[in-house]
Amino acid sequence: MEKNKIRRPMTFLRRISQILCFILIVFGAFLGIKKQNLSFLPFIEAPLEYKEQLKSEEKGAVILGPAYPQAFDTYLPVKSCRFLRQVGTFRACFMHFVSESISWLTPPRLLFSHILLFLILAVLLGRFWCGWVCPLGFIQDILNIIRKNFKLRRFFFSEKFKKTLRNLGYLLFISIIILSLLSAIPKLPWSVRKQVYLSVCQMCPVRFIFPYIGNWPIKHNFSPFGYGIFTMISIAFFLLLLVSFFIKRSWCRVCPSGLLLSFFNKGSFLAKRKEPLKCTRCGICVGVCPLDNKEVYLQKKKKNIDFASCIHCFRCIDFCPEKNCLKVYFLGKTLFRSKFKR
């Protein structure tokens, strides 16, 4: 047997992608990439920094809210996570955009290009971001790898609890929308609206990670009310994320951003297919799945094995011992297929 052969090519590629994306997302500015220069449409003038607007509001001026001059502001490069303003390059999270644009009741014509970009990416790739790009996913994977090397026990959520977490994700998603709408009530003074403004970021577990690794001096910069309930929630979510030391990808089961992308998983062009006859139902795919999904294992009637909670990490395809049983398609072409490994 050759020793240098990469036994799990997909996982290998994914780790490289995750590391690169993590560096870009968290420390991208240090690599000489200036955010402003990434502008794809430089002729559109950037609006006032809305921080300044907030200052002027206190003096009685009308707040316009952040404008969205570039499509890439929302999802891909340019705009970084708000906890990494100075050092990050882009963010993999879409919820901030949803929440913010609702809060400021941004007119749809301004959002059109952003939504279009999001739709294109989501339809093309589905939840690809969760497995290959998301820095939170990477942190969870790292935590799990540490546990693996210490040979500590791996735990599992029960099926019931997994369902509860998924429902919690829906609840979170809906409450974020409602809270954003609350913060958008025009007649309310800013001091009131401020309390629920950007609730998604206030509840995000990242609040206790990114400021400490990237955003010096550490600034949480949130509403006092938020420091109460929202901080409690975010601490809870942060703890849930730390649980991924024992249970793989524990936060991903709640994450509202992943939930939003998961709606596109079934129809996306990045697709998994299975030859039902070739599958011997050996159950290896369940054991290696970070979210311990059973869908790939259970499906024996249809070829299509795309489902909502898959994060496209393709570990099942890496591990599947049956030749040509599982395949990854992108835009109709086979990217990768399961092999028998010597």
Added chain:
Amino acid sequence: MKEILERRYTLTPFKKEIKGLKDAFRRASLRNLDSMRKRGFRPKNISYYEEVILGEKRYEELKGFSGRIIGYFCTFIPQELIYAARAIPIRLCSGFYDTVLVCEEILAKDICPLVKSSFGFKISASSYFELCDAVILPTPCDPKKKLIEILSDYLPVWVLKIPQDKTSSSKEIWLEEIKSLKERIEDFTKTKLTRQRLEETIKLIHKRQTLFRQLYEIRRANPYLMGGRDFLLVIQTSFYDDIERWIDKTEELCKQLSKEKTHFKTDEKIKILVTGSPIIWPNFKLLNIIEDLGAEIVCDDLCSGTQSLYNLVEPDEPTTDVMLGAIADGYLLSSVCPCFIENNDRIDRVLNLIEEFRVGGVIYHSLRLCQLYEIESHRLRLILKEKKIPMLTIHTDYSQEDTEQIKTRVEAFLEMLKR
């Protein structure tokens, strides 16, 4: 640890020495080997496997082994656990006719011949069965279930209760069974199955299985390289042989065959898939008939054949719990034993083999009094009929009496396939 067997009535074990059993076994084996040697091309080191299956040398070797020897039945027993305790597993399922007669002296006639044959070895105190310090028995069918009770008079018997299906609740029960078996083995051999040992043995067995798959792939690419009986011979020697030596020899065999590849492409024969009840050495009657008539057994889904080495235990990480979980899954989930309520996996397996090997016809070996397989043949026949794949069901047992009868039936079947 809770004992499963209460053993309220312990009887003095019935034993009967029978002379000439060894010679009879040798004669039966040589009869098969003679028939197999008629084949034009056979790989060079197949003679090694022939020697192992005759058993005499290996028997002496095991007799001198200082550690524990643990016998087992069926494909459900995780050999990883046995090897990890530095013990040697020996599969005791037998296909020898003469011991059936021995057994019939105390058990009724209408019992599965496999159980009778295996138990006969214990009565006559011969062969590998006598060397075993303990036996692990699963509960796939009724004869094996009662064999547990009967054998408990002779030697320590551990039970591995097989769930009725493969749902997640059954998987949990099965995992508990595996864990308790691990404790039992630890208790018995006085060695702790540490994480490192489990990891080592999982790797060892994984190596054996992947090597087997390599051989399987070679045969898939060109089934005529190696006869179906030779293939089964190689598989069945792994039940008895020293695992590391078997791996070395089979590696050699694979190398030899992959060199040979080009010469045998034009040789066209009728391709046969054999499925159904286990066919175990020296009961190669049906296989001998098929191959002597000029057909080629290209694949099988027998639990004494491909299925016993095909399935992999693939733990995601080397932690004890995950490894035990992977062992439990590896032996339960991909099993195609008819002991499960719904056995679609077997039908899928057969259909896939037909597709992959471009099989001409299916021969269903239905061992007399093996009810589970007999019942299952019905559904399989109907499904194959729909797909227009001919299937022949052969009801037989270990005796040689019906050889001619079967021969005419198989001949007619092959004749039909030729058209």
